[in-house]
Amino acid sequence: MRWTRYYIPTLKEAPADAEVASHKLLVRAGMIRKLTSGIYTWLPIGLRTLEKAKNIVRREMNAAGAIEVLMPTVQPGEIWQESGRWKKYGKELLRFKDRHERDYCLGPTHEEVSTALLRGEIKSYRQLPLNIYQIQTKFRDEVRPRFGLMRGREFLMKDAYSFDIDDDGANKSYAAMKDAYHRIFGSMGLNFRPVEADSGAIGGNFSHEFMVLAETGEDAIAACSNWPECSWAANVERAPIKPLAAPCSASCPPMEQVSTPGQHSIDDICAFLKTPAKRVIKTLLFLADGKPAAVLLRGDRELNEIKLAHLLNADEVVFASPDQVLAMTGAEPGFAGPVGLKGVDTIYADNELRENTDWIAGANKSDTHVQHLDLQRDVTLPIRWVDLRNAVAGDPCPCCGKPLEIKRGIEVGHIFKLGTKYSESMHAVFLDENGKERFMIMGCYGIGVSRVVAAAIEQNFDENGIKFPPQLAPFDVHILCLDPGDAAVSSACDEIEEFLAALGLETLYDDRDERPGVKFKDADLIGIPAQITVGGKSLAKGVIEVKDRRSGEKSALSAKTFKQEFGAWYQSVLDGWSRKSQL
Numbered sequence: 001m002r003w004t005r006y007y008i009p010t011l012k013e014a015p016a017d018a019e020v021a022s023h024k025l026l027v028r029a030g031m032i033r034k035l036t037s038g039i040y041t042w043l044p045i046g047l048r049t050l051e052k053a054k055n056i057v058r059r060e061m062n063a064a065g066a067i068e069v070l071m072p073t074v075q076p077g078e079i080w081q082e083s084g085r086w087k088k089y090g091k092e093l094l095r096f097k098d099r100h101e102r103d104y105c106l107g108p109t110h111e112e113v114s115t116a117l118l119r120g121e122i123k124s125y126r127q128l129p130l131n132i133y134q135i136q137t138k139f140r141d142e143v144r145p146r147f148g149l150m151r152g153r154e155f156l157m158k159d160a161y162s163f164d165i166d167d168d169g170a171n172k173s174y175a176a177m178k179d180a181y182h183r184i185f186g187s188m189g190l191n192f193r194p195v196e197a198d199s200g201a202i203g204g205n206f207s208h209e210f211m212v213l214a215e216t217g218e219d220a221i222a223a224c225s226n227w228p229e230c231s232w233a234a235n236v237e238r239a240p241i242k243p244l245a246a247p248c249s250a251s252c253p254p255m256e257q258v259s260t261p262g263q264h265s266i267d268d269i270c271a272f273l274k275t276p277a278k279r280v281i282k283t284l285l286f287l288a289d290g291k292p293a294a295v296l297l298r299g300d301r302e303l304n305e306i307k308l309a310h311l312l313n314a315d316e317v318v319f320a321s322p323d324q325v326l327a328m329t330g331a332e333p334g335f336a337g338p339v340g341l342k343g344v345d346t347i348y349a350d351n352e353l354r355e356n357t358d359w360i361a362g363a364n365k366s367d368t369h370v371q372h373l374d375l376q377r378d379v380t381l382p383i384r385w386v387d388l389r390n391a392v393a394g395d396p397c398p399c400c401g402k403p404l405e406i407k408r409g410i411e412v413g414h415i416f417k418l419g420t421k422y423s424e425s426m427h428a429v430f431l432d433e434n435g436k437e438r439f440m441i442m443g444c445y446g447i448g449v450s451r452v453v454a455a456a457i458e459q460n461f462d463e464n465g466i467k468f469p470p471q472l473a474p475f476d477v478h479i480l481c482l483d484p485g486d487a488a489v490s491s492a493c494d495e496i497e498e499f500l501a502a503l504g505l506e507t508l509y510d511d512r513d514e515r516p517g518v519k520f521k522d523a524d525l526i527g528i529p530a531q532i533t534v535g536g537k538s539l540a541k542g543v544i545e546v547k548d549r550r551s552g553e554k555s556a557l558s559a560k561t562f563k564q565e566f567g568a569w570y571q572s573v574l575d576g577w578s579r580k581s582q583l
């Protein structure tokens with residue numbers, strides 16, 4: 001492809017709203033443009049990369065026996081009413097009415113549509129198993145669209161839905177998808193890890209997320225430091241923390257009140273009483289579907305909202321308002337504590353608080369705390385010991401007990417065994433061998449295809465631009481013609497272009513009438529893995545320069561024997577990439 005006949009609007013500056021490298025570079029490299037918050041146009045070279053990602057996904061899904069379909073984006077409200085998600089999905093589901101005042105939504109995912117489709121088609125066990133997939137635009141009205149393609153509102157997803165006659169079959173379908181995901185992300189040259197995503201398993205269901213490891217990842221992953229002997233890893237959101245075998249039995253001086261005027265936060269208290277946060281109890285008050293709930297955590301720990309939601313099993317959990325805090329504690333916010341708390345009949349305490357006595361906590365009295373608090377001795381309300389905090393580095397691995405590490409990851413795929421959640425609510429049944437009606441056992445499997453493009457860049461860039469893995473690069477080779485006005489140079493470039501085409505390689509040929517500096521900068525920015533530079537001066541010396549974008553290594557090939565030398569050099573570029581992805 002000739003640059004002058006193409007459209008690659010590169011930019012010197014990144015947009016002001018771009019926080020992460022992939023967002024900045026995708027815009028600067030002329031690959032995407034923002035239309036409005038979380039909604040982007042794919043420009044030509046961006047689209048080429050997206051198509052490469054789609055093709056890898058498609059190839060491996062087909063190889064795994066999944067069958068491609070294309071379902072509608074606009075979905076009727078009825079099927080969401082049936083599954084029960086019309087109420088549950090919240091504001092991410094963009095809803096609207098048609099001219100007849102009927103409810104519709106833009107598909108954020110297609111469990112309802114695929115179940116509605118197959119329940120009308122499948123009669124007998126002989127027609128199953130079936131795994132249908134599509135690569136399609138999704139819409140989710142995210143609260144905080146950000147990081148460009150990473151968390152868009154409109155984005156491209158591959159979503160697959162498997163339907164089996166029994167659990168065994170469903171587990172096989174799940175395993176086949178898990179294998180396919182390994183091949184997909186492996187073929188893309190990504191450094192990734194599958195992690196356990198739901199331990200609060202309902203009815204034997206399970207789930208894995210595929211995480212691309214990158215500093216800028218929105219997800220925190222707890223992974224065993226004993227890798228690869230122990231491969232346990234989970235999203236921190238769901239990583240269970242084992243309680244200590246025996247609670248602490250150390251004796252503790254009698255509890256007493258201390259005056260702490262104006263000391264609201266954990267930081268305030270630590271500074272005021274000169275104590276570390278791990279000696280202080282954080283008391284959080286919530287309303288779960290309107291009912292008060294109290295939670296205790298160590299002052300230096302983070303509440304895990306997912307664990308809390310599982311525990312309280314409520315549709316809505318919100319922080320108690322200052323008025324409610326006053327009603328429960330008799331004090332302004334900042335002085336809540338477990339002793340004498342009103343309005344709840346149980347206190348939920350994180351397991352870790354059993355590991356010590358002698359705590360500091362709010363006294364349920366303004367400007368006052370208690371110290372030498374022994375939860376077992378001093379709290380009259382019943383305490384339920386639960387796992388409520390986020391895992392941190394050093395916590396024991398639930399599998400082997402070795403310390404956990406915390407890494408950052410970008411969730412690029414999610415596979416989920418659904419069981420009969422949708423087939424029961426939407427009545428998707430088949431007749432088994434005995435003519436008996438049974439629910440289909442389902443699984444669903446997503447890949448954020450557009451997010452993958454961003455994730456690949458987050459893992460592969462430098463200060464000059466993108467370093468595309470060869471499998472995702474918009475072109476294989478970038479030819480930089482430094483003197484398009486010079487007949488010898490341009491005919492050498494033309495010849496190279498033809499030669500590479502005959503090898504089946506796709507080339508971007510920069511034939512612009514621009515300074516060499518501009519061309520070098522753009523080539524590094526776009527990040528095609530192999531660069532070939534032809535300039536008047538070097539050509540006169542019989543030299544054609546090549547550069548491996550990943551390593552930055554430049555070599556001089558002889559113009560005369562270029563065609564013989566190129567293959568080995570190009571292979572070394574590809575080999576560098578495969579060594580990298582094996583690390």
Ligand code: ATP
Nearest residue numbers: 149150151152155157411412413414446447448451
């Ligand atoms: P997240 O926790 O990141 O919001 P999710 O759990 O909502 O993801 P799924 O419903 O499992 O995601 O969707 C399947 C895949 O689609 C995800 O693994 C992710 O790669 C991608 N995806 C989800 N939301 C977005 C988004 N807003 N923008 C781009 N890709 C997304």
Ligand code: MG
Nearest residue numbers: 092140142151
């Ligand atoms: Mg989401």
